[in-house]
Amino acid sequence: MWNSVLQKSYLHTSVHLLKKAAHNLKGKSTADQRWIVRQLNDPFVKAAHVHNYRCRSAFKLLEIDDKYKLLKPGFNVIDCGAAPGAWSQIAVHRVNSTGANGEFPRGTVVGIDLLRIAPLDGAHFLSNHDITDPVTHAKLLELLPGAQAHVIMSDMAPNASGFKEMDHEKLITMSLSLIDLAEKVLQTGGSLICKYWDGALAHQLQQKLSAVFRDVRTVKPKASRKESSELFFLARSYRKNVMV
Template identity: 45%
Template sequence: MLLSPMIKRFFSTGGVHLKQVTFRNLRGKKVSSQQWLARQLTDPYIEKARMMNFRCRSAFKLTEIDDRFRILQPGFNVIDCGAAPGSWTQVAVNRVNANGKKHDDRRGKVISVDRNNFHPIDGAIILGNSDFTSAETQEKIKVYLGQERVDVVLSDMAPNATGIREMDVENILNLCYSTLRFALQVSRTGASLIVKLWQCKESKQLEDDISKYYEDVRVMKPNASRTDSAEIFLMAREFKGVVAP
């Protein structure tokens, strides 16, 4: 559907802020570009992210999950996989007190990894230009952990889309299983895990596999996740530990 050259929308972000957004000079742009601009400028989570100094709107996905289940606590150690541009890391740093701003609480640790470089975040250990799935990167993470165990492993990783559904599903499942295998190595008993994947029939097998190691596994679709997006999250709590054969 074509958008008119000038579109005015009013929207509220949590009843706190009201802003008028105006499109101008859209004539000649592709329909897809007009629709993308409309979504960007009228999405309340984008506006809230700006107001709260989050690097992108995805911060509210993790915020919503943690507000409900309280998996991020002061003093916790967190691994953030696929962290760029850093919004999940920002949430994690604040909630586990990795930046030490809550002087009366224990100070946690956040290690953030991404194949892309991204700007530093106060309180986080940033491993940019690092492929989480590589053995080299995982060894680096273990060095930073030292003798400590991990309380939460987060993965907002997603592969570059190929346009071939079967291949895209296989690629994101591979990322999920890579995250799970690493979590089994470094997590303390009782730890939590969050991984992102696409809605697909294969997700049930992944859920079952995670359930072998965690007491409680749930499929999540946060309100901040766009309705036209196929993304879902598997959230697992209460890591059972791994019994050596």
């Protein structure tokens, strides 16, 4: 599946992108030039253009969900750190939140980010909202049918400071806050997926997750660049009201 998708994407977009490359590189710093070249050569960037996904990260969620079947029609989903909205795009389709498929139940997708998120049919976006804020929690409870979610997902990350250990610690702290969110809105048996960067504190996050989820495992989708320390914890079968 993945090879066919990427091959089609390459054929449709490579010529167009390569024509733009020379112009895009003019006047750029060395670091910017490296980034542009990497983007131009990235098959997932090309595939995202073809499939009209807001960014390449859509393929991370697609691969994870294809394997573990987290998103089902009728499910309520919270997308944390949703901007620009690629994961929400996938969720909208898979939980049928637009109601486009009348044969299946209609789900709900709520995206949250400190940044503005452009509107997306089938999703409720809480732009300029903090997932740790009680005001945000109250709005979630209003938007989610039954005031509960089946899945919490997070591809959020702090702005890079250039200090690897500091950034790692910040992301772990952000991911730990998802456990507090789960206590408020995740239903028993629900799932959570969150990004983390490998490092000394990763085991603390894993231990906290394992205390309230029956199954916790590490996954690294093909769309996560090989050189990146990016990984995801996939936590399933939430045990509500367990003391952490």
